[in-house]
Amino acid sequence: MSNTHLNLGVCYYPEHWPRDRWEGYAAKMKALGLRYVRIAEFAWSRMEPEEGVYTWEWLDEAIDVLHRAGLEVVLCTPTATPPAWLVRSYPEILAHDEHGRVREFGSRRHYDFASQTYRAHSRRITRELASRYGQHPAVVGWQTDNEFGCHGTTRSYGPASRAAFPHWLQQKYGSLEALNQAWGNVFWSQEYTAWDQILPPNLTVTEPNPSHVLDYARFASDMLAEFQEEQIAILRELSPGRWVTHNFMIFFGDFDHYRASEALDFVTWDNYPTGMLEFFSDWVDEQTKLRFARTGHPDLISFNHDLYRGLKQGRSSAAASANGNSPARQSGFWVMEQQCGQVNWAPYNPLPAAGAVQLWTTQAWAHGADTVSYFRWRAATMAQEVMHSGLLRHDETEDRGFHEVKALDRSGMPNGEVRAPVALLHDYESLWIFDQQRHNAGLSYWTQTLTYYCALRSLGIDVDIVHPDADLSAYRVIVAPALTLMPEARLQRLEAAAHGARLVFGPRTAYRTESGRAFENGQFGSFKHLFGGRLLQFDSLRPGLTVGVGEHRVTTWAESFEPREGQSLHSYGDGPLEGQCAVLRHGNVTTVGAHSATLVREVLREVLREAGLSPQDLPEGVRISRRAGVSAWLNFNSEPITVAGRELAPVSFTLEAEQVMA
Amino acid sequence: MSNTHLNLGVCYYPEHWPRDRWEGYAAKMKALGLRYVRIAEFAWSRMEPEEGVYTWEWLDEAIDVLHRAGLEVVLCTPTATPPAWLVRSYPEILAHDEHGRVREFGSRRHYDFASQTYRAHSRRITRELASRYGQHPAVVGWQTDNEFGCHGTTRSYGPASRAAFPHWLQQKYGSLEALNQAWGNVFWSQEYTAWDQILPPNLTVTEPNPSHVLDYARFASDMLAEFQEEQIAILRELSPGRWVTHNFMIFFGDFDHYRASEALDFVTWDNYPTGMLEFFSDWVDEQTKLRFARTGHPDLISFNHDLYRGLKQGRSSAAASANGNSPARQSGFWVMEQQCGQVNWAPYNPLPAAGAVQLWTTQAWAHGADTVSYFRWRAATMAQEVMHSGLLRHDETEDRGFHEVKALDRSGMPNGEVRAPVALLHDYESLWIFDQQRHNAGLSYWTQTLTYYCALRSLGIDVDIVHPDADLSAYRVIVAPALTLMPEARLQRLEAAAHGARLVFGPRTAYRTESGRAFENGQFGSFKHLFGGRLLQFDSLRPGLTVGVGEHRVTTWAESFEPREGQSLHSYGDGPLEGQCAVLRHGNVTTVGAHSATLVREVLREVLREAGLSPQDLPEGVRISRRAGVSAWLNFNSEPITVAGRELAPVSFTLEAEQVMA
Amino acid sequence: MSNTHLNLGVCYYPEHWPRDRWEGYAAKMKALGLRYVRIAEFAWSRMEPEEGVYTWEWLDEAIDVLHRAGLEVVLCTPTATPPAWLVRSYPEILAHDEHGRVREFGSRRHYDFASQTYRAHSRRITRELASRYGQHPAVVGWQTDNEFGCHGTTRSYGPASRAAFPHWLQQKYGSLEALNQAWGNVFWSQEYTAWDQILPPNLTVTEPNPSHVLDYARFASDMLAEFQEEQIAILRELSPGRWVTHNFMIFFGDFDHYRASEALDFVTWDNYPTGMLEFFSDWVDEQTKLRFARTGHPDLISFNHDLYRGLKQGRSSAAASANGNSPARQSGFWVMEQQCGQVNWAPYNPLPAAGAVQLWTTQAWAHGADTVSYFRWRAATMAQEVMHSGLLRHDETEDRGFHEVKALDRSGMPNGEVRAPVALLHDYESLWIFDQQRHNAGLSYWTQTLTYYCALRSLGIDVDIVHPDADLSAYRVIVAPALTLMPEARLQRLEAAAHGARLVFGPRTAYRTESGRAFENGQFGSFKHLFGGRLLQFDSLRPGLTVGVGEHRVTTWAESFEPREGQSLHSYGDGPLEGQCAVLRHGNVTTVGAHSATLVREVLREVLREAGLSPQDLPEGVRISRRAGVSAWLNFNSEPITVAGRELAPVSFTLEAEQVMA
Ligand SMILES: [Zn+2]
Ligand SMILES: [Zn+2]
Ligand SMILES: [Zn+2]
Numbered sequence A, B, C: 001m002s003n004t005h006l007n008l009g010v011c012y013y014p015e016h017w018p019r020d021r022w023e024g025y026a027a028k029m030k031a032l033g034l035r036y037v038r039i040a041e042f043a044w045s046r047m048e049p050e051e052g053v054y055t056w057e058w059l060d061e062a063i064d065v066l067h068r069a070g071l072e073v074v075l076c077t078p079t080a081t082p083p084a085w086l087v088r089s090y091p092e093i094l095a096h097d098e099h100g101r102v103r104e105f106g107s108r109r110h111y112d113f114a115s116q117t118y119r120a121h122s123r124r125i126t127r128e129l130a131s132r133y134g135q136h137p138a139v140v141g142w143q144t145d146n147e148f149g150c151h152g153t154t155r156s157y158g159p160a161s162r163a164a165f166p167h168w169l170q171q172k173y174g175s176l177e178a179l180n181q182a183w184g185n186v187f188w189s190q191e192y193t194a195w196d197q198i199l200p201p202n203l204t205v206t207e208p209n210p211s212h213v214l215d216y217a218r219f220a221s222d223m224l225a226e227f228q229e230e231q232i233a234i235l236r237e238l239s240p241g242r243w244v245t246h247n248f249m250i251f252f253g254d255f256d257h258y259r260a261s262e263a264l265d266f267v268t269w270d271n272y273p274t275g276m277l278e279f280f281s282d283w284v285d286e287q288t289k290l291r292f293a294r295t296g297h298p299d300l301i302s303f304n305h306d307l308y309r310g311l312k313q314g315r316s317s318a319a320a321s322a323n324g325n326s327p328a329r330q331s332g333f334w335v336m337e338q339q340c341g342q343v344n345w346a347p348y349n350p351l352p353a354a355g356a357v358q359l360w361t362t363q364a365w366a367h368g369a370d371t372v373s374y375f376r377w378r379a380a381t382m383a384q385e386v387m388h389s390g391l392l393r394h395d396e397t398e399d400r401g402f403h404e405v406k407a408l409d410r411s412g413m414p415n416g417e418v419r420a421p422v423a424l425l426h427d428y429e430s431l432w433i434f435d436q437q438r439h440n441a442g443l444s445y446w447t448q449t450l451t452y453y454c455a456l457r458s459l460g461i462d463v464d465i466v467h468p469d470a471d472l473s474a475y476r477v478i479v480a481p482a483l484t485l486m487p488e489a490r491l492q493r494l495e496a497a498a499h500g501a502r503l504v505f506g507p508r509t510a511y512r513t514e515s516g517r518a519f520e521n522g523q524f525g526s527f528k529h530l531f532g533g534r535l536l537q538f539d540s541l542r543p544g545l546t547v548g549v550g551e552h553r554v555t556t557w558a559e560s561f562e563p564r565e566g567q568s569l570h571s572y573g574d575g576p577l578e579g580q581c582a583v584l585r586h587g588n589v590t591t592v593g594a595h596s597a598t599l600v601r602e603v604l605r606e607v608l609r610e611a612g613l614s615p616q617d618l619p620e621g622v623r624i625s626r627r628a629g630v631s632a633w634l635n636f637n638s639e640p641i642t643v644a645g646r647e648l649a650p651v652s653f654t655l656e657a658e659q660v661m662a
Helices: A019-032 A057-068 A084-089 A116-133 A159-173 A176-183 A210-238 A257-261 A273-279 A286-291 A298-313 A317-322 A356-366 A400-407 A428-436 A445-458 A488-500 A597-610 B019-032 B057-068 B084-089 B116-133 B159-173 B176-183 B210-238 B257-261 B273-279 B286-291 B298-313 B317-322 B356-366 B400-407 B428-436 B445-458 B488-500 B597-610 C019-032 C057-068 C084-089 C116-133 C159-173 C176-183 C210-238 C257-261 C273-279 C286-291 C298-313 C317-322 C356-366 C400-407 C428-436 C445-458 C488-500 C597-610
Strands: A007-011 A036-039 A072-076 A139-143 A243-245 A247-249 A268-271 A333-339 A369-375 A422-425 A463-466 A477-480 A502-505 A533-540 A547-549 A552-554 A557-563 A567-571 A581-586 A589-592 A622-627 A630-635 A641-643 A646-648 A652-657 B007-011 B036-039 B072-076 B139-143 B243-245 B247-249 B268-271 B333-339 B369-375 B422-425 B463-466 B477-480 B502-505 B533-540 B547-549 B552-554 B557-563 B567-571 B581-586 B589-592 B622-627 B630-635 B641-643 B646-648 B652-657 C007-011 C036-039 C072-076 C139-143 C243-245 C247-249 C268-271 C333-339 C369-375 C422-425 C463-466 C477-480 C502-505 C533-540 C547-549 C552-554 C557-563 C567-571 C581-586 C589-592 C622-627 C630-635 C641-643 C646-648 C652-657
Touching: A007 A333, A019 A057, A019 A400, A036 A057, A036 A369, A057 A072, A116 A159, A116 A210, A159 A176, A159 A210, A176 A210, A210 A243, A210 A257, A210 A428, A247 A257, A257 A298, A268 A298, A273 A286, A273 A298, A273 A333, A298 A333, A298 A356, A298 A445, A298 A463, A298 A622, A333 A356, A356 A369, A356 A400, A356 A622, A356 A630, A356 A652, A422 A445, A428 A445, A445 A463, A445 A597, A477 A488, A477 A597, A488 A502, A502 A597, A533 A581, A552 A597, A557 A567, A567 A597, A581 A597, A589 A597, A630 A646, A646 A652, B007 B333, B019 B057, B019 B400, B036 B057, B036 B369, B057 B072, B116 B159, B116 B210, B159 B176, B159 B210, B176 B210, B210 B243, B210 B257, B210 B428, B247 B257, B257 B298, B268 B298, B273 B286, B273 B298, B273 B333, B298 B333, B298 B356, B298 B445, B298 B463, B298 B622, B333 B356, B356 B369, B356 B400, B356 B622, B356 B630, B356 B652, B422 B445, B428 B445, B445 B463, B445 B597, B477 B488, B477 B597, B488 B502, B502 B597, B533 B581, B552 B597, B557 B567, B567 B597, B581 B597, B589 B597, B630 B646, B646 B652, C007 C333, C019 C057, C019 C400, C036 C057, C036 C369, C057 C072, C116 C159, C116 C210, C159 C176, C159 C210, C176 C210, C210 C243, C210 C257, C210 C428, C247 C257, C257 C298, C268 C298, C273 C286, C273 C298, C273 C333, C298 C333, C298 C356, C298 C445, C298 C463, C298 C622, C333 C356, C356 C369, C356 C400, C356 C622, C356 C630, C356 C652, C422 C445, C428 C445, C445 C463, C445 C597, C477 C488, C477 C597, C488 C502, C502 C597, C533 C581, C552 C597, C557 C567, C567 C597, C581 C597, C589 C597, C630 C646, C646 C652
Parallel strands: A007 A036, A007 A369, A036 A072, A072 A139, A139 A243, A247 A268, A268 A333, A333 A369, A422 A463, A422 A477, A477 A502, A502 A589, B007 B036, B007 B369, B036 B072, B072 B139, B139 B243, B247 B268, B268 B333, B333 B369, B422 B463, B422 B477, B477 B502, B502 B589, C007 C036, C007 C369, C036 C072, C072 C139, C139 C243, C247 C268, C268 C333, C333 C369, C422 C463, C422 C477, C477 C502, C502 C589
Antiparallel strands: A533 A557, A547 A552, A557 A581, A567 A581, A581 A589, A622 A630, A630 A652, A641 A646, B533 B557, B547 B552, B557 B581, B567 B581, B581 B589, B622 B630, B630 B652, B641 B646, C533 C557, C547 C552, C557 C581, C567 C581, C581 C589, C622 C630, C630 C652, C641 C646
């Protein structure tokens, strides 16, 4: 298997195992067809057992053993786990949670991104590590830290962040007048008269000002990005010719991943389909969780593939170019950690179905992954992950996943481009402000966004998920499910895009200004012309309460529009909004006000057809993805399915030469 | 429309809007038929941007603009929102929650009523404000602060309250011996030997002593009342001829509203029917929440009307007279904030049904409101209330509520007296001790109280809600659903009332002494003669467990009595209490031990008939109220209903000349 | 009634009642047939109202009154409730919860077992009390403190425990290298380089190291045991010839009860069947809670009887002998607090069914209780327990329980031996590590253990619950449902036991080493020969997800084995483990990997038959227990049941001469 097809890798912890096992493990990895081995992301206490004392000998040997076996090493900065001596000497590096409690040593990610003290240690260990291994022939690339934001660690409310936040605000706003105006602080006498009066937005008597929360999210996101950029600068200096990446995590929304990936060469993410469904998808109903308990949900997984594939397109063509990256649509992401057996961190951790590891690997490839790296080599016999699986069991026997990897035929999986005709727009700032004031406990930014994504996937359409400020010129249809925060410049670009493409917007679109206020002139702000009307009402529906739009039942959210230049495609059939417009159309722009999976699917099917695409209705759990001329048919059901003349076995895939779309 | 009929008003925040809008808004308010405009309750940061520096110019103009338009102004003390500079200079004013965490600046109500520092600032800003506007011709009255107790702010567990509580106790009890005896501190060695050993009852290992909790509730309630009385004294001095009120909130139970309203001229409350149902009625079942999602529940709303209408009758005729108020039954309350569109603070915030704003306004009038003031003029475009509606939308267009207000015909709504034949007795001390030891997670003081109230309303009966120590001489039937705390003097007065009226008591009546202990001689204490028997057992029924009384199923609570002088009207048909008395009757006094809505209704129907009243069985969601010779028929259902020959449209009302009751 | 049959007692608080009631109460107790009266466990503030000032006069009189009436006194050390003066003078004795909050004075159990300051006070008050009453003729025995561990008080995270924990670790491990190895601290760089870097395992960013948690549980358990042993040593010295016991509580698992009972003469426990079902059995489904709401569940109650009966068999014959106790199987426990009416501390507190107090008393006797002591004499009229029942009501009338006690015929209840043929093995260390990493939110150590216990009871089999290191030579069948932590020495003893007895193991057996790691060579460690195979997989089943084993449906947990020397008795019929072994048999050892009540019952029935026992299928809610030649048939159902020719009335029992088992 060459570089031209899907590569495989594994996450490995040599420090966990006796040295007499290392040679055998390396040989076994190689024999399994693995190319990359990621190591050392949690090994700080073995690199530097006391301050300034470095013990590299074990890591020298670990890397050499892998090198001799012909494996390539992905080395990590170990900053996700500062050792005990560091924490006890510099306790000010610890984060605090929103209840004001210190987040203690004893697991991982126990630091505040805003801590200048910790930043200095982070730079120091990165420099030492990169000095020693930056030009080692086995080391082909770097991973910074590990899973930024995991366990809610993006935002700290402790002393380091408290001290840094007012400075960040001062830089952003210049004057308190500007800040008070942007946040609307005249409301409830929240006006500040000195910068140091401003604290993080926790422990308030009732809900804090959403603009305050929004800026705190931006601040914390920036601190994270700065923290990483300091490491990257050192790696670039000391490890020329190697790439730098980070392993992002499933649906994490606390920081701006576009900003955090700007300085990376490419991104990776960690794909745990069963854990994702049980633990990171609290908006998914129990019925669906049960149905896909052993495979994960195909659309939740592929959403993350599509999301992380599109991350490096950045927030604008300009930004991407400035970083020396091509603004063209890129594939080239990895799955850095791929589940290959049960996980241990969800409330329920079922075994994957037979075939699931092959299905997940193929799906990752089909969505653009160049490498899939399994987590982990051998199941941990100690500490927090004793119940987690690996390719090898505790007793070193080959686990179920090992056999699936071994049997996987990658010859039909070339690492070519994914060319999706549809863009789905995604923006972390909209997520933050949307979820800060949901107005309906059953709704969230992800719920609304996934409703549109799943509809597109159920219609057999490939989707790029991109930032709304990215270059959208190549897309025939652009879908923006939940862009509630809408700067004017962004709307102008979308208006331009509407000349060449069809646009579909979801509810709450363009409701908020850049600082999180509502537009003084109401929803769509000054862009009512683009949408062809204005907002009339929004209706937050309690469980059991629905309204109708034609044959569709609308749950959770219903907003209505007054068509001006536009026309009403669908209107409400009952309830307080009876007779009012539910789907507004103006030229190439369609705006859906009602939350209804079936209505969304109907609207999208029609728009896709108009755009010359060929939507096809796929059965639940069956999906198709196309890459480099190959179509992958994926069946996540535990039953065989016949679709478009194909017989798909349970939990399986079929690769076919792609048929050119009409 | 004159003063003789229902008046309308609006809550308005001139500081939120550009000055060039003010004139137009005032004219539009006047044209809508509004009379009163409430302003400035959150505007401290604009009145005093730094300590001792007052900036009145904007408020001068705001009031003048309203005055010139012929509107009358209700001005507020702005103490619900101390500004940032004040909080940072005097952090000791902040409250602490029951977990020991400080309740920070960044929303509202961030102060401890017991803080002497904050009290001084409260008096100072009140004095400044009243000096400037106390005799302004537009200013007709004052509102103190805003929604005391909102967000659980009555009780603080921080330094200010911790310091004040022992002093309050010392004043009440004189000696530690008396306190230890009153609280029963010999239990679990809780006896105190120095006043400063006594802390607030939070953070205890397991549940605290209920007597400790009861006195802490009284203490906090007193602190709140004192805080307000300090303001009122200044307003009386500097603003002669103006009335003073406060806007109380839905079902808030943390302080004694009778005590807090003693020094007011009349009371107002804030009526949010949909938010009330979703957020402040956790004892209401999901089915009912769904049914009345767009109108609120008629009895929950009217309970608050009847409660607040009766507040100024006070705790005794004596007390009322001492304040120079007539002891006679008073109407004369206001709805200070009336929902006129969706709210933003419940888990679900549905749009009101078409007609709901008119229905709510009419219901308020029918229950005795002289003025209904809508919240708020224009929807906020900033900060915490961006998702809340107003009469105008964000974009200044007229929202649905505006049109309903405009179309409302108030000519049939004279501001006369409400004369209810039945009194329902309500007491905050009973609420505190009842809910501190519920003995059944499904039961509460409000649940039990509302069970009786709803039964009376479903029988078409007008009800006054009054304090048990009020003058009860005018009532033919007196219903006391949950008076569990029963001082002897109170029982003596009730015994006297039973000579002229019929009394109905609910479970747990007269179970507790004034300090929250149980009577040494058991339930009813020394008043077994009045009730005609004594308590045998109480049975706390888990969900699904029921016992029968005739055809009625009893849930949650069943207590049984041994009749002595009295007789058993109904007895238990199964369960551990089989054959024992469930409803005890002695002369004019009927005591119901079983929690069963249908049994309560049957018992009440019979008692009302005996008392010469004419109960009529109303359909669910249909209610009748009478005021000043007019009967208002109200239909809260979304379907038309035919009742007693009338056809009531969905979500509508009909006014008729009252027929004199038999 | 003599000592040879079941004795009765009562819990009594003379300090709660006026002295003029004492004589009458004593006479009434005596007349009721009570022998023992337990007093003073919460009376410290009356013994020592200020530091060093002792007031014994009241207690002198209280004891004398009981003595004169011919009653025997169980006296308690009052350390469960240090008085206010002590707490305020020595606030360092207070515990802290896992959130870092101090656990305040104001209820009970407000102390940290590791506090040397509190230990000194504990010894002092014990010495004073024992000096005065240790040889009083009425005092026949002592209870230490009260309900150790209640309200989650075993583990403190405050200064006293924080200071003591590193010392305890240093004593255990000697070197940090040993500790780092035992805990696997190389994982996530958790390695310590100084003892004082180690804190309690709370407030960590995500889950702490399970080995860290395990040792913290051991540490806290040791602190508790040491605390008690200090008291016992003083009592032995000053009160010769009296026994010492402690009243343990239902299902408490936070400390090692075997260790805590080593120095006691016998153990007692507090039996609250309805509260147990509602509050301490969160793994029981709602249907079962409803069915047995008024009687408690027979197996949950008897599990505790069997557990506490077996406690003094200790962790090894050696240990028992060292304490001067016979290693032979002992009965001789008491129920120190027996519910005799409603409790007040569960979410729902239903009245016991008629007959329940007699049924519970009889069941206690049948499982080996020599004495049943009712809680409490008269219902408290004050403080936290106002809603709790007693034998007398608040008003001193005789409550329902009083009448049942009075009517109970104990002549058929000799205090002989319970000789169970089956041992069920139980170990607190396995509980701690099992529940720390459940891997399935629906599973716990108790759930798994009770599944086997209930199956045995439903087959009419008497069961001893004993420590796995106890002498097992007398048992024909040994059942180990959840021994996940398995030191090698223990496995060796079990291997030896398998020569003479049949062994049945549940899932997760021998998964963990003594320090909580997984065995490097997988499940069963080096003992695969004993079990006849090795672990293949474990599958954590979400709610609704099941797999089949024959006709049985497996929920929650399924693990599979590779038979080596053993054979597969049952295999999975579907799911990822299809065709793999679910029940493994090797010689006398059967290991069940699947969680299925019906499969467990089938397997046990067959093993019991092989062992020559005669399992009989009992209806739900009907149980049989045998003691001293008498069989007690117990019906916990509210309907009459016919079983094996007997007609059992609802909530009743029948005593018969035991038929010798085949
Ligand atoms: Zn990971
Ligand atoms: Zn309000
Ligand atoms: Zn107890």
